[in-house]
Amino acid sequence: MKYLHLVIAALTRRKARTAFTLVSIIAAFLLFGLLNAVRVAFSGGSDTLAGNERLVVASRFSIMTGLPQSLQARIAAIPGVKAVGHQNWFGGVYQDPKNFVLSFAVDENYLDTNPDIVLTPEQRKAFAETRDGALVGKALAERYGWKVGQKVPLISQIFPRKDGDMTWPFTIVGIYDVTPDAPNGADQMFFLHWKYFDEGNQYGQHEVGWYVVQLSDPADADRVAQAIDALSANSDHETKTQTANAFNASFAKQLGNIGLIVTAIVGAVFFTLILLTGNTMAQAVRERIPELAVLKTIGFSNRSVLGLVLAEAVLMLLVGGILGMLLATAVVPALGKGSGGMIQLPQLGIRDWIEGLVLMILIGVVVGVLPALRGMRLRIVDALAGR
Amino acid sequence: MAVLVEIRDVSKVYERGRQKVEVLHHVNLDIAEGDFLALMGPSGSGKTTLLNLIGGLDSPTDGSITIGGERIDRLGEGALAKWRAANVGFIFQFYNLLPMLSAQKNVELPLLLTHLSGAQRRQNAAIALQLVGLADRASHKPTELSGGQQQRVAIARAIVSDPRFLVCDEPTGDLDRQSAEEVLGLLQMLNREHGKTIIMVTHDPRAAEHARQTLHLDKGTLVEEQQGLAVGH
Ligand SMILES: Nc1ncnc2c1ncn2[C@@H]1O[C@H](COP(=O)(O)OP(=O)(O)OP(=O)(O)O)[C@@H](O)[C@H]1O
Ligand SMILES: [Mg+2]
Numbered sequence: 001m002k003y004l005h006l007v008i009a010a011l012t013r014r015k016a017r018t019a020f021t022l023v024s025i026i027a028a029f030l031l032f033g034l035l036n037a038v039r040v041a042f043s044g045g046s047d048t049l050a051g052n053e054r055l056v057v058a059s060r061f062s063i064m065t066g067l068p069q070s071l072q073a074r075i076a077a078i079p080g081v082k083a084v085g086h087q088n089w090f091g092g093v094y095q096d097p098k099n100f101v102l103s104f105a106v107d108e109n110y111l112d113t114n115p116d117i118v119l120t121p122e123q124r125k126a127f128a129e130t131r132d133g134a135l136v137g138k139a140l141a142e143r144y145g146w147k148v149g150q151k152v153p154l155i156s157q158i159f160p161r162k163d164g165d166m167t168w169p170f171t172i173v174g175i176y177d178v179t180p181d182a183p184n185g186a187d188q189m190f191f192l193h194w195k196y197f198d199e200g201n202q203y204g205q206h207e208v209g210w211y212v213v214q215l216s217d218p219a220d221a222d223r224v225a226q227a228i229d230a231l232s233a234n235s236d237h238e239t240k241t242q243t244a245n246a247f248n249a250s251f252a253k254q255l256g257n258i259g260l261i262v263t264a265i266v267g268a269v270f271f272t273l274i275l276l277t278g279n280t281m282a283q284a285v286r287e288r289i290p291e292l293a294v295l296k297t298i299g300f301s302n303r304s305v306l307g308l309v310l311a312e313a314v315l316m317l318l319v320g321g322i323l324g325m326l327l328a329t330a331v332v333p334a335l336g337k338g339s340g341g342m343i344q345l346p347q348l349g350i351r352d353w354i355e356g357l358v359l360m361i362l363i364g365v366v367v368g369v370l371p372a373l374r375g376m377r378l379r380i381v382d383a384l385a386g387r
Numbered sequence: 388m389a390v391l392v393e394i395r396d397v398s399k400v401y402e403r404g405r406q407k408v409e410v411l412h413h414v415n416l417d418i419a420e421g422d423f424l425a426l427m428g429p430s431g432s433g434k435t436t437l438l439n440l441i442g443g444l445d446s447p448t449d450g451s452i453t454i455g456g457e458r459i460d461r462l463g464e465g466a467l468a469k470w471r472a473a474n475v476g477f478i479f480q481f482y483n484l485l486p487m488l489s490a491q492k493n494v495e496l497p498l499l500l501t502h503l504s505g506a507q508r509r510q511n512a513a514i515a516l517q518l519v520g521l522a523d524r525a526s527h528k529p530t531e532l533s534g535g536q537q538q539r540v541a542i543a544r545a546i547v548s549d550p551r552f553l554v555c556d557e558p559t560g561d562l563d564r565q566s567a568e569e570v571l572g573l574l575q576m577l578n579r580e581h582g583k584t585i586i587m588v589t590h591d592p593r594a595a596e597h598a599r600q601t602l603h604l605d606k607g608t609l610v611e612e613q614q615g616l617a618v619g620h
Contacts (some may be wrong), residue, residue: 009487294483299472
């Protein structure tokens with residue numbers, strides 16, 4: 001610790017260079033933080049069923065394949081099932097394709113299976129009685145200034161109406177609130193009637209996207225899931241029942257192998273960072289050879305000199321890395337808001353921080369070790385004579 | 388007076404590629420405790436080489452160097468570093484202060500290798516700066532000091548850990564007459580009043596006059612004997 005001022009002095013020797021290097025480290029770890037959050041968001045698939053009170057039943061083959069509506073009653077009859085609702089992806093945008101709206105066609109039972117949303121009996125009644133009615137989240141309504149009673153058209157990115165028009169008119173019948181521990185984005189959703197959607201759309205096949213099942217007892221999850229999947233075994237619509245988290249993750253995986261892509265990007269970024277800071281460190285130590293020679297003359301051991309240079313590299317990585325990850329922590333919620341709920345990233349957790357810190361130290365050692373060895377091995381008499 | 392430095396039959400050979408250059412030839416020299424020795428000679432005669440051997444910065448190819456009863460030519464790199472920290476103060480032509488550190492912090496450097504507390508380090512460094520007349524410049528960076536002042540800071544750094552002897556390689560080589568006189572006066576004071584043994588390489592006969600005795604090196608051999616302890620055994 002008593003050597004800390006020497007390390008800091010070395011880093012502040014060329015302020016512009018250090019600042020530039022810091023910015024690259026910050027940028028790299030900002031990206032690391034964000035991409036790690038992306039990876040975590042897309043990897044809920046390892047959740048076990050047990051202990052979950054919500055299951056999602058989707059086609060075994062593809063999330064985009066529908067299921068027959070007749071399945072609903074049969075699932076509801078299984079002991080341990082408290083409620084069964086269903087959802088279809090609507091894929092709506094408001095006015096402009098960049099105003100993405102998280103919109104789903106649902107049946108009324110669905111509202112009982114979603115523990116995050118808070119509805120008054122009046123709102124439920126209004127929804128039930130209005131064919132083109134829509135329930136929208138508070139944040140979404142605020143975003144576009146929507147009021148109850150207002151007519152709002154959404155353009156579906158996927159489903160044309162019977163006349164070929166992609167624009168679907170809706171009447172807002174309720175603006176719902178969410179529970180305090182609801183996940184990010186729960187207050188950004190748009191729910192419309194499945195009947196209205198099914199009868200109005202050109203492809204109308206009386207199919208539902210997936211079922212959401214509310215259990216009486218979370219401990220029953222495994223048994224109920226097996227019973228549900230047994231209903232359609234060997235049919236042309238075999239199902240796969242999983243937890244809501246796992247389902248969300250597999251939904252996102254439709255976009256490709258996110259984990260691999262993220263790892264590749266992070267790898268490329270850190271490779272570049274190592275080349276860049278490694279070069280900077282080499283240059284910084286080369287300039288300071290006479291100073292290191294003086295330290296050795298005075299009696300600093302080889303190990304101290306090695307330690308000083310390594311500490312310099314590691315400190316730089318730690319300062320930049322921690323700033324970068326703090327920045328990521330600030331950016332994650334902003335990203336969720338800015339994307340209208342499309343991008344929902346979990347906040348960086350303790351695991352991300354540990355991983356990040358280990359990486360910082362590791363990269364610091366990697367970029368510092370060669371210059372440090374060079375500083376350590378210098379021959380005093382040659383360095384003093386400028387040889 | 389007791390002998391501090393005993394150099395016996397020391398040779399130093401540098402290898403440049405396949406060529407071998409013998410820079411010092413069988414040098415014998417005794418330096419007494421409390422001496423102030425000036426080492427003169429033409430450029431390339433081996434003065435710096437000899438000084439570096441005495442200061443434990445380099446090892447001889449042949450012969451023995453005994454300082455305060457210890458065979459330093461037999462010490463390994465790590466032991467030699469410890470030995471330097473405990474026994475030698477170094478003063479160079481170009482001061483060699485660390486540019487990012489204040490005068491005070493530069494002087495504290497050797498004390499980082501001791502067990503002194505932070506407060507004790509600060510205090511000792513302040514005393515050393517006072518001794519060289521720069522107490523009021525403690526917070527200045529080297530670039531904010533004149534050459535003479537920088538060299539005095541370097542002297543403070545060399546004496547702060549109370550080494551047995553000082554080695555100075557052309558300490559006034561980069562200074563004007565007046566600054567040089569100040570630095571030489573300071574060295575003389577350290578020798579006379581504080582009993583520090585000093586070995587100083589210089590090109591300047593007027594600088595050598597401040598020493599108790601002057602030796603001449605020519606092509607790696609000590610050639611002349613002034614008063615004081617003998618050369619050649
Ligand atoms: N590390 C080395 N490798 C090769 N040759 C060296 C090395 N160090 C010194 N020499 C050579 O040894 C000779 C003596 O060098 P030294 O530095 O001791 O001379 P000097 O008397 O101090 O000269 P000056 O007055 O110019 O400082 C020179 O010819 C020099 O080129
Ligand atoms: Mg020389």
